[in-house]
Amino acid sequence: MASRLSNEEISRYGRQLILPEIGVTGQLNIQNSAVLIVGCGGLGCPIAQYLSAAGIGHLGLVDYDAVELGNLHRQVLHSEKTVGHSKVDSIKEAVTRLNSNVTCTVHHVVLSSSNAVDIIKRYDVIADATDNVATRYLINDSCVRLGKPLVSGSALRFEGQLTVYNFEGGPCYRCIFPAPPPAETVTSCSEGGVLGAVPGVIGNLQAIEIIKIVTGLKPSFSQKLLTYDAITGSFMAIKLRPRQPSCKGCGEHSQLSTTIDYVQWCGSGPDDKVCQINLLGAEDRISAHEYQSVANSNKPHLLVDVRPIVEYEICSLPNSINIPLATLQGSTELITRHLSNHLSTVYIVCRRGNDSQLAVQRLKHQLPSATIVKDLIGGLETWSREVDNSFPQY
Ligand SMILES: [Zn+2]
Known part of the structure; x- marks a missing residue:
């Protein structure tokens, strides 16, 4: 754990160092923090970019997928040169180019019941930058078990959302959404489309919430849902219900176990980008x-x-x-x-x-x-x- 800043660090972070809310203590807290980003796509890229620029000490990246040409309009840390490479390696390369002081750990896996707790326990704050319901529940439940704050974002078409779960007694994802929506009502970016800068906006806000958590400034969106509508240009913050004692995740009679089959429970999983139906003979x-x-x-x-x-x-x-x-x-x-x-x-x-x-x-x-x-x-x-x-x- 670093306890003082080097001259190079003072020069590099000077602009945020002179903010009274950050200061030397805040900067050291950023540098001594470990953040896990689950999902290295449209949300994960801006989160990784700004956390690295701010000098985060340890960045963990989870993604099983490879970079495709169709990702580049929104997943802006990847490039034409890294098409075909794994997304985690592509982001690690970009992050290292930006700030070589950041330790980057890649987890080139599908996050699942068998590895989630083991990966998540190594980090202080978790960013949910995924695009599917099964993984959202899995990350939430693992964060509840380990007592980790979860900064969750989503973006589709012209709309984005942001919430912080499981922060200092605030609600978890299950308190707000006790059961998954019917699988056929869930739209993915590949089907519904998305304007690239929308996940950019939400990912940047996630990065800010994470920096506020690690510096002790407290997040703005615990027990609150921020929605962004790029068509009307409006942001709206809705107060959410508090932690529910009856919640099956964080409540008194928590029913979390390592054997939950999230994919089966949600009717869709992280790796079936498009579900095929079979209606005809x-x-x-x-x-x-x-x-x-x-x-x-x-x-x-x-x-x-x-x-x-x-x-x-x-x-x-x-x-x-x-x-x-x-x-x-x-x-x-x-x-x-x-x-x-x-x-x-x-x-x-x-x-x-x-x-x-x-x-x-x-x-x-x-x-x-x-x-x-x-x-x-x-x-x-x-x-x-x-x-x-x-x-x-x-
Ligand atoms: Zn809960």
Whole structure:
């Protein structure tokens, strides 16, 4: 434990050192602190960046994933050079470039019931920068067991949220959310989209809350939820209920154990980026390769793309018509108009092959009985992967 600042440190941290709220004691506290960031994506990058710049002593990074091109618009510590590298190594490299005084420990794993406590116990404050419910409960429960404050952020589309859990008698995540939402109602960034600077805003706020905790300034958002709406430009802080004695996490009759299967409990996990549903029998489906033969042989058919207009405008298959799933109900007539005695086969395509199955289910009973309706298995992503590599993925 360092007890005084070197001349190099005084020069480097001078601007924050002269803040009376930080001072030498605050700076030493920052340098003697260990912070774990779970999730090295859109939130994790700004947290790691500002904590390192501020001189955090030990930074732990958890992520199982590798950097992809589609991450770079929001995960700004990664770069074109580190596409394909593990995210933890990519951030470690960036952090070391920024401040070589920071000790960086990488945990290139999926955080799970079997390793969470062992990893989390080595750190003073934990940042939840993940994007899935199962991991949120896992991190929360581990923090409750170990008595660690948890600075939690999330961002989707144009909206962000921030809360500090388990801080000095404040509520934990389970006090506020006793049970996970139904898996099918959870939207991920890859499905819902996100404006890159939104997680940037929230991640920076998480970094500030962490610095306030380690310097003894106390966080602003314990038992409070901060919401940010980038469309209206508004921040709102909502008071949350206090710690619940009946909470199954931190309450009097806590039921936490190391054997909870979080993925099963939440119905979704950290590594299934897109969940595949299976609604149709084989007779109602066509593979990408089979459809390729149909298209090449010019067999008459109608190809309906049920993605939202904004996605159809990005890319589409030739000769397809766009009827977004949301408007399908009122569009049966439009489809029927395209059909004739010679044309009674309708193929449905979407981005990943889930919405197309829903569409087939809905259309089957609405179109003339002789009509064959099938979905293209795996959607345009599978088409791009297996049939036409030049078809863009987004
Ligand atoms: Zn609780």
